[in-house]
Structure formats: structure tokens, C-alpha cells
Amino acid sequence: MLNVEDIDLTEWAFWERPFAERNEGFRLLREHGSPRHFRELPAGFGDPGPGYRALVTYADVVEASRRPQDFCSGQGAISIPDMPTEVNEYFGSMISMDDPRHAKIRRIVSRAFSPRMIQRFEDQVETVAELIVDDLRAGKGTGDFVLDVSCRLPLKIICDMMGIPESAYQDVLDSSNVILAGNDPEYLPSNDFEGIMLKLAAAGETLQNLVQDLSRERKGKDGDDLISLLINANIDGESLTPQELGSFFILLAVAGNETTRNAISHGLHLFTQHPEQRALLLSDYEAHAPGAIEEIVRFVSPVIWMRRTATRDTTLNDHEIKAGEKLVLYYGSANRDATVFTDPDEFDIARSPNPHIGFGGPGPHFCLGAHLARREVNVMFRRLFAAFPEIRSGEPDRLFSNFINGIKHLPYTLS
Template identity: 60%
Template sequence: MSVVDFDLSNPEFWARPMDQREEAFRRLRALDSPAFFEEMEVSFAPKGPGYYALTRHADIVEASRNPEVFCSGDGGATNIPDMPAEFAEYFGSMINMDDPRHARLRRIVSRAFTPKMIKQFEADVETAATRIVDDLLVKGSGCDFVTEVAARLPLKIICDMMGIPEKDYQFVFERSNVILGGFDPEYARGDMDRVAEQLLNAGLELQQLVQDLAAYRTGNPTGDLTSSLVNANLDGEQLTLQELGSFFILLVVAGNETTRNAISYGLRLLTNNPGQRALWLEDIDGRAPGAVEEIVRLASPVNFMRRKLTRDFEMNGTLYRKGRKAVLFYWSANRDESVFADPLAFDILRDPNPHVGFGGPGPHFCLGAHLARREITVMFRELLRRVPQIEGGKPDRLHSSFINGTKHMTCTF
């Protein structure tokens, strides 16, 4: 495969087998300067100016450290085409913003994601993981690991944090699947216009769910995050209902979907690397931190984020032009041969491990990284202690350029 044989803008590229994708990004990293791709035409937005594909670790780290040049707010960070105004209403949370708006929102919500706050949820995470494995043992070998194990833990924790009742868990799960369904026919049905309509409806329904709860919590506060956010007053600043709704969608997407995909990918890594499983089993707690970082590196649940150049800028020997876009392919950076020795190998003792699975350095580093690490740690601790030989079958992968996801995967034990 030569560099001209594939197009990252073509949805069919993201349906290729994983080894072909690995080879394509290896070739992109080997180029003297980042490749430039034309944008795909979509019905809901004008065709954009094209984008630089940043695939090397050094380029992604440097771009992340310069948010005033590589901005997130001009058209959105979570999609390559510019986001229409009606999409921004539901999906325009802080990862699609620049300072000072980004800083304001992050300052208000960040108090819920400090290590101290996460510690308060540790007991809940452990109780939920225990119950999930209890249910797994009852269901027996052959069940769907993604829906029965990997998806349940982060979904419950995020919903419990926000105060969403258990009766609405499935509702939240299904709408989040639509939002991150990409090009996958299981979730995206019909032509591009129909898919856009489904996406908007899912966002509207999730936003309405949390706004209704927020309206009630304003007069009837409890200890949940919704109560804290709607009644918070930080230096005279509060979240509007619109901002709260968009933040909840961000939580569902970033805190639910991505963690479940890391857990699913992690089981496949253990299945394909019995030596690493044995190494982890020798010291489950002691080797968990390194194992979790290595899972996140190789899983890279979010494939990319997009930026737009605010001015001409030279970086690592390449001149980037104002107005063009740069797509930061974290998945590729986490396989960069110049940073990671034997980058495709799963090595739970890898040290150092400067992966960008939670984003690059700078203001957009994942706010929920502490929580994600905790959930992955607890879930695998429970599995390794109680079902140490569990294995994952062939994954049914999500057809998406944005999320490196697994929809279904049987497990045996």
C-alpha cells in the first residue's frame, strides 16, 4: 500500500481490517511532512479547505500545546466538517470551544473530576464492578462482553454521578450509540440527511432528560452532580440549562463510550497476549497502573480531534497555513516508532509510556482521565480475581473514523 492508495476522508477506509489501517498510518508517519487530504462532501455543511493529517507524536504534542494557533472553537473539534449551528446547540460543549469560554466552563465543572472527588466514587465503582461480574457468572460463558460488562460500569457511574435513575440507563445507552454511531449501519440508518436527523434527535432527547432533572434539582437538591452544577455559583458564574445539557452529552460520550471501548479492547489484548495476562496475575494491584496506561495507549478510544489554524505557523519543519484544518490522530501517535519501542506490542511494564490516549498536553486534556483510569482498574481487578481465564472473541468493530469502538464481542471462561 503506497501513500496514494488510501484516503482518510473516505468512510470505507475506516472499515478496512486493522492491519491495513496500521500500515497506512505507519506510512503517513514516515513522510517528511504531514499529508494533506481533501474533505468529504456532506449535505449539512459546505466543503471545507482540507486538513493536515497529524500522525506523529511530536506534531500532536506540539499542536496541543498551542491552542491559540490550533483552535477548537471554529467549527468544532469532534468532526472534520464544520459543525452547523443546530448541531452546536447540542454538541457544542467545551471540547468544541476556545478560551475564555472553554476556561469558564471547565472551571465550573472541573471540581467534579479532581482526584479527591473521584475518591468519593471509588466505593460505587467497586460495588458496581462486583455486581457486574456476579451477573456475568450467572449468565455464563458466551455472553456479549461489551453490552453485559464493558458498557455497564461507565454507564452506571456517569448516570449515578448525574442523578439519572436506573430506569433511564438503557435510554441513555441507546442515544449515546446513535451519537457515536459514525457510518455504522447498526446505528446510522438511511442517507446522510436522515443520519443527521437521528443524531440531532438523540442529542435533543439526552439534553431534555438532564434539563428536566436539573429543573427539579434546582428546588430539590441532592448530592448528585446535577444538583451541584445547577446550584453552583463560582465567582458569580453558573451553568445555563443549555450548557448543562451539552455537558451531559459530553459526559455520556467521553465518560461512557470511550471507557467501555478501552475495557473491551483490553480484554482482547489479554486474550491475544497470555504472557502479559500471567504477568498481571502475579501482582494484580501492583501492575494495574502500568497495564491500564498500556490498554489506553493501544485502545486509543478517540481516534482524533480536529483543530483549525488561526494563523500561518511553522512547526517541526512544516509550514501550516491559516484557515486550514489539522486533524490530530491520537491512535497513530500512540504507535509512533520514534517514541514507543515495538509500538504494536502489549507491554504492561512499558515505562515510560507518554501516550496521548487522553489527548495531548494543554487545556483540552481529558477532564475525566482520573475516573476512566479508576473504572478500568477496578473492572479488570474484579475480572482477574474472579474470572482469571476470561477471553474475548472476535470483535464486531464500530464503523467510525472518530471512535475506535467495539460494538459486540462474545466472551468465554
């Protein structure tokens, strides 16, 4: 039995609990007031700095998201501990920036996503999804859904967008797994701060070097891949540096790959656990798919939290916040706030309205790739269920992380 006094989100013991218990813990925190102070961060990982306030209600997370001038992303990183400078060198992408630099990079990147480019990506999603389904038809009828399906689609799309050669796909996948490994011993050494830092830095360096080498080759040349477009872009006299381009690719490879693949993996597991929702979806796929995608993202919340830092003394929904305080925005908790969502612990693809914040709250850091992610999930399930309406998952092997709600491996059978 959980008591609100015993809940400490800095302790890995909390994240070892089953999902139902974690969700119950967040419910208790929501009902006992937010923001709520937690104890000092443990030493040993970066600069722990002061403790933080956990924002667990929908109202608090949304309000903090829409006030970037008061709650910024660029002080110390979006991780809970302040990251060492050498780590931020590789991971200091748009997600850890504030305006005006954030606005500059987002403006350049957004201009590269022309309607023609977006249509090309969307057409490619259909092609890749059909290839994956064809491989399933030719396979043994069982396997690891993450490896066979859900990680292949976003990885292929992202690498094709950037013009990454197929020979580098595995490096991209392996590096993104390490960067978002949390505390999972499959990807990072346990209880070894120096070893963890070295492996994280190596993963970032692999992705940085890959993109910077390709950008040097493509500088000044015509090309329709994103590396060529971005390295040669000049928007109102502004362009990306090779460092900024490398950091953007890390964000794209990590966020675009991990979040989409986890939505697809969780989606199959949810439709296995809830056959009545599968039946509803398949009764009219085109009518129910948009709602199903939003409900998967709400229910799962692939990114569990992001950090902000108060830039000045202020208030947040009548709570006093001091300059320099860390605030951790728990999207997964906000997406189960009963003041916003009726029966929030129920998986309901017909839920309406569904104002979830699984792609981030309102404001400048709302996910740039949300449209493409929705498209990938939609196409993959349409193709998958058309070919294998009886496909089922087994029990997932979950990522041990307090940041990503991930599935590492997911057994499946086609019938």
C-alpha cells in the first residue's frame, strides 16, 4: 500500500514498481497538491544541484509549458541533474535551448520541411510499412515485435530523411538506445558513473561525427536530403553550424525513433490486452484510427517528463516558485488527471475530447515531429491489421527508465 509520504520520484525503487502502482502513486501526488518538493538529488551523476518540484497535475504542466520566459529549458539541460559541459556538447539540441537561439534553429529546420518534403516522407512511410509487412508474411509467424516491426519503421524514415547510408543504420539504433537507456543494464553499466558517462559521450559522438562527416561532403552541393538542405540553408541570413546540425540529428534520431517505436509497441500490447478496443478499431479503421493514435499516446506517454528551470521568482497556479528552482513536468501523470480525463486509467480509443500532452505541452517545445509520428503509427497499424488481424503480443520486456516509457522486446504471434 503506497502512502504519499513514502513516494520519492528520485529513487529507482519507485520506478521498479508495476505500472499500476506507479500510476496510483501519481494519483496520490495529484490529490495531495502540486507542486510538491522532493528531497535533494543524490550525488554522483553530474551536478545534482538543488532538489526539484514535481509538476504532476495537468494544469501545472500545461501552465509551465506555455510560459517559457518564466520556466526555461536552457539552464543546466532538460535532465534533472545539471549535465557536464562535455555531455551537453553532444546533446545540446533545440530541446535544451531557449529563444532567441531556439527560435532561430526551429525556424531554419521548419523551413526545410516544405510541403513537398513532407509529402515525400509520408509516401515513404507507406512503402516502408508495406516492406515490413511483406517480411512478416515471409517469416516464421513469431518473433520480437520491436526488432521486426516497431523500431524498423521510424529508423528507416529518419535515416532516409537525413540521407544516412544503410550501412550506418545499426549505429544509429544502438546509439539512440544508449542515450535513452535510463538505468537499464542491457545498454549501460550498472552503478558505474564513469562508465555511464563514457558510453553516453561515445554514443553522442558517434551520431555527431556521422552527420558532420556527411555535412562536409554535401556542403555547397544540391541534394534533397535534410542534411543537404539544412547545411546549405540560408534563412534570412541564418544557417546551422555543423555542431547544431549534429545536435539536431541526435534529437531526431533519439526522439523520433524512440517515441514512435514505443507508441507502436505499446499499441500492439494494448490492443492485445483490450480485444474490445481492437474490434472497435477494425470495425472501421479509417474512422477510429485518429482517436486510437491519440489514446495510445495519452495512455502510454512515451516521454515521461521534461525539466524546466525558473528564471525568476514567480507563481504557478498560486504556488510560489523561486528563481533557479527546478521543475519536472510529468506528462504521464498529467495525462491521467481525472479533472481533465474521465476514467483516465481506461484505454478508450473513442475518447473525446482527448487534449493529451503526450507530444509535450503548449509552447515552443511542442514536438516538431508530431505529425509525422502520427502518420507512422497510423500507417503501420493499418497495414499490420489488414494483413494480420489476429496478431497478438506477449508480455513486454520493459526499459528500466524513469524518462522513457519504453519496451525493449515484445514477443508476438501472427495468429
